[in-house]
Amino acid sequence: MSLVLSGALTWLLVSGLEVTNAKEQLDRNALVYAPAVERRECQVPAVSGNLCQAGKVNTAAAYTDQLVQLSESLAGDRLLLLDRDRQVVFDSQNQAALGQSIAAGRTAPRRLSGEEVQQTQFTTRGESFLGAAARVKTCPAGAQAGRPPVCRNPIRASYVVLARPEGTVAARASEELVPLLLEAGLAALALALLVTLLLSRALTRPLRELQSGAEDIAAGNYSRRVRVRGANEVGVVGTAFNRMAEAVERARKVERDFLANVSHELKTPLTSLIGFSQALIDGSLETDAEKTRAAAILHYEAQRVLRMSQELLDLARVESGQLPFRPQPVDLGAELRQEMELVRQRAEARGLVLRATVPTTLPPLQADPERLHQILDNLLDNAVKYAPEGSQVEIVAEAVGASIRTEVRNPVGVHAPDPERMFERFYRADPSRSSAAGGVGLGLAISRQLAAGQGGHLSAEISAGTLVMRLELPALDRAGGADDPVAATLRLHPRT
Numbered sequence: 001m002s003l004v005l006s007g008a009l010t011w012l013l014v015s016g017l018e019v020t021n022a023k024e025q026l027d028r029n030a031l032v033y034a035p036a037v038e039r040r041e042c043q044v045p046a047v048s049g050n051l052c053q054a055g056k057v058n059t060a061a062a063y064t065d066q067l068v069q070l071s072e073s074l075a076g077d078r079l080l081l082l083d084r085d086r087q088v089v090f091d092s093q094n095q096a097a098l099g100q101s102i103a104a105g106r107t108a109p110r111r112l113s114g115e116e117v118q119q120t121q122f123t124t125r126g127e128s129f130l131g132a133a134a135r136v137k138t139c140p141a142g143a144q145a146g147r148p149p150v151c152r153n154p155i156r157a158s159y160v161v162l163a164r165p166e167g168t169v170a171a172r173a174s175e176e177l178v179p180l181l182l183e184a185g186l187a188a189l190a191l192a193l194l195v196t197l198l199l200s201r202a203l204t205r206p207l208r209e210l211q212s213g214a215e216d217i218a219a220g221n222y223s224r225r226v227r228v229r230g231a232n233e234v235g236v237v238g239t240a241f242n243r244m245a246e247a248v249e250r251a252r253k254v255e256r257d258f259l260a261n262v263s264h265e266l267k268t269p270l271t272s273l274i275g276f277s278q279a280l281i282d283g284s285l286e287t288d289a290e291k292t293r294a295a296a297i298l299h300y301e302a303q304r305v306l307r308m309s310q311e312l313l314d315l316a317r318v319e320s321g322q323l324p325f326r327p328q329p330v331d332l333g334a335e336l337r338q339e340m341e342l343v344r345q346r347a348e349a350r351g352l353v354l355r356a357t358v359p360t361t362l363p364p365l366q367a368d369p370e371r372l373h374q375i376l377d378n379l380l381d382n383a384v385k386y387a388p389e390g391s392q393v394e395i396v397a398e399a400v401g402a403s404i405r406t407e408v409r410n411p412v413g414v415h416a417p418d419p420e421r422m423f424e425r426f427y428r429a430d431p432s433r434s435s436a437a438g439g440v441g442l443g444l445a446i447s448r449q450l451a452a453g454q455g456g457h458l459s460a461e462i463s464a465g466t467l468v469m470r471l472e473l474p475a476l477d478r479a480g481g482a483d484d485p486v487a488a489t490l491r492l493h494p495r496t
Contacts, residue, residue: 037157
């Protein structure tokens with residue numbers, strides 16, 4: 001399209017230039033041929049001026065013959081002579097045009113070399129012509145004493161007109177322009193094809209690599225990356241593709257680890273269930289004490305499997321957004337007292353001291369009581385299990401802006417957990433620790449999701465050898481005074 005438009009514009013410009021040149025050439029030729037026409041009036045010209053010697057004026061026939069000979073040198077242009085009324089008295093190409101009227105001088109006359117010339121454009125027999133007209137200088141109209149006899153050109157011509165067909169001008173422009181346009185067009189087409197080929201290869205190569213990478217990812221090769229870089233659109237897509245591939249690879253690794261951990265965690269209790277149930281069936285347990293112990297182990301392991309199944313179900317539901325939340329005002333102080341009573345026996349068995357500091361005027365939480373119980377139970381259970389024996393577990397609650405912050409603090413033992421990884425599924429600070437003592441590692445992962453589902457946040461940090469589990473949940477929006485600086489302290493000491 002660009003080549004066609006540029007060719008058309010070039011054609012218009014060159015055609016206009018060719019017409020202008022043709023008019024200029026006709027104007028100059030008209031001034032050149034006007035004196036030649038005048039000289040053909042005389043058989044023998046006078047010594048000076050345009051007058052003929054006495055009695056030496058050509059006849060009309062001889063004059064016409066000489067004009068015909070003169071027109072042969074015009075190289076295709078048309079010679080016309082017009083009388084005073086603009087009627088044709090001579091036509092070098094069409095004698096049938098004699099007597100026709102031609103409107104010469106349709107434009108303002110212009111002067112070339114001190115002579116006037118007029119441009120004209122006319123149509124005869126359906127053909128358009130460009131023309132230039134110049135006056136014929138005739139002899140004086142009357143005789144005067146001391147001068148040669150009066151003379152006048154035999155056919156009474158007053159104007160010399162040189163005409164050129166417009167079709168000839170256009171054809172000449174075509175002859176000159178078409179080969180150049182064709183050469184330029186072919187050169188531009190070749191260049192355009194070359195540039196298009198280079199651009200297409202530059203664009204399709206990264207696209208093909210992206211296609212190949214996507215097919216590899218779909219086939220399970222999650223380590224595949226593409227070498228598509230740059231600040232352009234394709235480079236941005238390549239960078240996004242690599243980020244996507246990394247995310248998919250991480251997700252698949254987490255999924256594989258999750259399945260492996262679930263299989264491992266289920267294997268131990270199921271093995272116990274199968275072994276002791278088989279012992280009961282085949283009668284290898286003979287005494288009532290052995291049977292009672294086996295039944296207790298079966299019950300405990302069945303509870304473990306049930307608890308693990310429930311945790312997995314809760315985790316799947318909360319991550320998919322299908323776990324319902326029913327927020328309502330909750331008294332955090334009462335909830336903490338209840339949770340501390342639930343872990344009392346385990347804390348006393350390990351010689352732990354539980355201390356809770358809760359302001360008496362702490363505003364209620366806006367939370368789901370069941371989900372809050374699940375979070376606090378996981379936090380306190382984690383602290384009681386992993387705090388060194390004889391140490392202290394401290395629970396502190398305070399209002400911070402529009403939220404209520406609850407911190408569970410306990411010293412860390414030899415195997416300090418990684419605060420950045422504590423919320424990963426199945427994470428254990430000590431990989432060699434028995435799952436029976438340490439659970440399956442889903443509690444904190446579920447708790448963080450439950451906190452986020454209620455508009456809060458659960459985080460962890462280790463400061464000066466103390467693990468701090470920090471839970472922030474929104475407070476109930478109500479008008480009230482500032483918190484009372486006096487705090488109620490609950491203490492649980494090991495029994496003696």
